[in-house]
Amino acid sequence: MALNNSIAEIFYGIAEYLEMDNIPFKPRAYEKAAETIEALGEDLAEMYRKGGLKALEAIPGVGVSTAEKIEEFIKTGTVKYYEDLKRKMPVDIDALRKVEGLGPQSIKKLYEKLKIKNVSDLEKAAKRGKIRTLPGFGEKSEEKILKSLEFLSKASGRSIIGFAMPEIKNIKQRIAELKGVERAVVAGSVRRRKETVGDADILAVSKNPKPIMDYFVHMPEVAKVTAFGEAKSAVKMKSGLNVDLRIVPAESYGAALNYFTGSKAHNIALREIAIKKGMKLNEYGLFKVRGKKEIFVAGRTEEELYQALGLRYIEPEMRENTGEIECARENKLPHLIGYGDLRGDLQVQTSWTDGAESIETMARAAAKAGLAYIAITDHTKNLAMTHGLDEKRILQQMAEIENVEKKLKSEGITITLLKGSECDILKDGSLDLPDSVLAKLDIVGIGVHSSFHLSRDEQTKRIARAMENKNADILFHPTGRILQKRDAYDVDMDEIVTTAKKTGTILEIDALPERADLKDEYIRKCVEAGVKMSIDSDAHSAIHFQLLEYGIAQARRGFAERKDIVNAWPLPQMKKFLKG
DNA sequence: GCCGTTTTCGGCCCGACTGTTTTCAGTCG
Numbered sequence: 001m002a003l004n005n006s007i008a009e010i011f012y013g014i015a016e017y018l019e020m021d022n023i024p025f026k027p028r029a030y031e032k033a034a035e036t037i038e039a040l041g042e043d044l045a046e047m048y049r050k051g052g053l054k055a056l057e058a059i060p061g062v063g064v065s066t067a068e069k070i071e072e073f074i075k076t077g078t079v080k081y082y083e084d085l086k087r088k089m090p091v092d093i094d095a096l097r098k099v100e101g102l103g104p105q106s107i108k109k110l111y112e113k114l115k116i117k118n119v120s121d122l123e124k125a126a127k128r129g130k131i132r133t134l135p136g137f138g139e140k141s142e143e144k145i146l147k148s149l150e151f152l153s154k155a156s157g158r159s160i161i162g163f164a165m166p167e168i169k170n171i172k173q174r175i176a177e178l179k180g181v182e183r184a185v186v187a188g189s190v191r192r193r194k195e196t197v198g199d200a201d202i203l204a205v206s207k208n209p210k211p212i213m214d215y216f217v218h219m220p221e222v223a224k225v226t227a228f229g230e231a232k233s234a235v236k237m238k239s240g241l242n243v244d245l246r247i248v249p250a251e252s253y254g255a256a257l258n259y260f261t262g263s264k265a266h267n268i269a270l271r272e273i274a275i276k277k278g279m280k281l282n283e284y285g286l287f288k289v290r291g292k293k294e295i296f297v298a299g300r301t302e303e304e305l306y307q308a309l310g311l312r313y314i315e316p317e318m319r320e321n322t323g324e325i326e327c328a329r330e331n332k333l334p335h336l337i338g339y340g341d342l343r344g345d346l347q348v349q350t351s352w353t354d355g356a357e358s359i360e361t362m363a364r365a366a367a368k369a370g371l372a373y374i375a376i377t378d379h380t381k382n383l384a385m386t387h388g389l390d391e392k393r394i395l396q397q398m399a400e401i402e403n404v405e406k407k408l409k410s411e412g413i414t415i416t417l418l419k420g421s422e423c424d425i426l427k428d429g430s431l432d433l434p435d436s437v438l439a440k441l442d443i444v445g446i447g448v449h450s451s452f453h454l455s456r457d458e459q460t461k462r463i464a465r466a467m468e469n470k471n472a473d474i475l476f477h478p479t480g481r482i483l484q485k486r487d488a489y490d491v492d493m494d495e496i497v498t499t500a501k502k503t504g505t506i507l508e509i510d511a512l513p514e515r516a517d518l519k520d521e522y523i524r525k526c527v528e529a530g531v532k533m534s535i536d537s538d539a540h541s542a543i544h545f546q547l548l549e550y551g552i553a554q555a556r557r558g559f560a561e562r563k564d565i566v567n568a569w570p571l572p573q574m575k576k577f578l579k580g
Numbered sequence: 581g582c583c584g585t586t587t588t589c590g591g592c593c594c595g596a597c598t599g600t601t602t603t604c605a606g607t608c609g
Binding site: 018026027030033102135137140199227228232233234262264268280283 | 581582586592594595596597598599600601605607
């Protein structure tokens, strides 16, 4: 979806330029279009090919003008309007915007007065003390710029949620235990369970915020205080994590939680509903506006807030303004799969290949985690570096699995161990083990682990061919992405979803935080197409069963219900769904 | 520039904090 991203970037850029000239409303329009396009599950060029300008205009937030610019980009690779703006002011907005405290107005001023075009110009000017001479800037703004530049050069940016969670939970807990704190919760993108989080928003309820804020900004791990007030403070931790703390009175708890959970787009949509009802929504509550008087309507809980707006309660994982509000209005919200709903785990590695622990250790850990069944799915021989299993070793492993199951049963531990495989999909789409062997297994997972750079067409055909195999039950980590390390391979997911439906193949949601593969938009496609999914830990050690939670979060972000997830079903029902 | 369960024209989310200012613009979420 490289094209979509390029166009989104251009629209963001246009928004910035218009903002510099203080043009009202248009920047928001371009931003909105960019946001929708970024989150779009379909390729714009494809949509345009099929439906022309009309199809583009049907995208929410895209109108006549933006549709024409998309068309222009598809045809020529540039947008003249944007090129003209850039020529008028050739600055690296993207990079400069990342400097804390620099917005469009400041960037414009810096360019016009000091000819600053990029981050290196900015650094030079700041070091020479030139920035403090500009109107509206002073010594402090100059210092702030230098500090931010220093931080940017070693900044890690966003963190993968599963990796950041322990630190976030720890800080929240410390705040919660302070005297005078009635409650403290994590809000923001962490509560919405985004794959990666840029910062942690903590919300606390207290009548006496001052000492709490004092504690917060003086925690020993704080590297820098970026804001310090009674209602709101913000810090950067030594780890690189940004943490915001907001403190509100109890009667505003629900409104504040809703506001600080976001997403921004969801909040804006809620406020627009409030306005239409003659009300006003902010982080302190929902208010009826009667002339100058504001009468409190709701805000103690999120539930009463949604109700007062005429909506059903929306789970945080769905709050991205991608259709959930309409569902809530029409009472058509899905009943999302719950965090305690999984009964099994269909991808588990052991020390037979690249896992850290024995079949027995993994089985005991799974039972302890409350699972009723797991599939042992070690790699196959093509993955030589993991000492992948060949025909002979996998038969040995099957016998061993039976022994372990019996042993545990004799101790009163009842967990079903399915004999499985993470069978390698070879370059031509054939599988790494012969059908005769695969047929003996209870469950066969298939996955791509090599030849990531085939063309879209070849990659799609390769995977589809593997899915057609009558023994292939689940496609593991379907897009192969590793967050912040490796992009998904180029594959037509619409085609994969169609093939899954046709062949009865399950698509996996791999719960490893750095994979989170499928991503939410593909999960929604599966839900809509009636394609079943599994949520697997991809466990390589006993503690990894805890990571299933992140897979469930991902499924919830994709609107999945229990009926969509096969390992949320009892074992007999799940087995019945398998091909073999 | 986009949009319509008040509208095809006239609206467009809201408040806290900062730094540079003497009342506010800019930035952020």
